[in-house]
Amino acid sequence: MAEFDELLALIKEHCTAERIKRVLRIATGNKDVKVSASSKEELVETNLRDAFRSHSNVFATCSERRKKMVLSTSTT
Numbered sequence: 535m536a537e538f539d540e541l542l543a544l545i546k547e548h549c550t551a552e553r554i555k556r557v558l559r560i561a562t563g564n565k566d567v568k569v570s571a572s573s574k575e576e577l578v579e580t581n582l583r584d585a586f587r588s589h590s591n592v593f594a595t596c597s598e599r600r601k602k603m604v605l606s607t608s609t610t
Contacts, residue, residue, distance in 0.1 A: 537586075538583055538586050542579065542582060545578055545582065546575070550574075551577055554577045554578060555577065557582070558581055567584070
């Protein structure tokens with residue numbers, strides 16, 4: 535199963551397009567987030583999936599930086 539499939543299926547089933555757009559608007563500061571789409575399907579499968587991936591990458595980068603900081607302070 536691809537990344538986020540189960541979550542996106544639940545969102546598609548239980549959320550309106552307007553609610554999904556509200557969530558996307560929160561993240562519009564990120565260059566990879568788009569709010570407009572021609573359908574609810576596109577909102578979820580393209581826009582929301584891309585926003586999740588982008589957000590996950592940010593957290594992964596921060597997590598790696600924290601690990602490096604911890605390792606560098608624990609060896610001194």
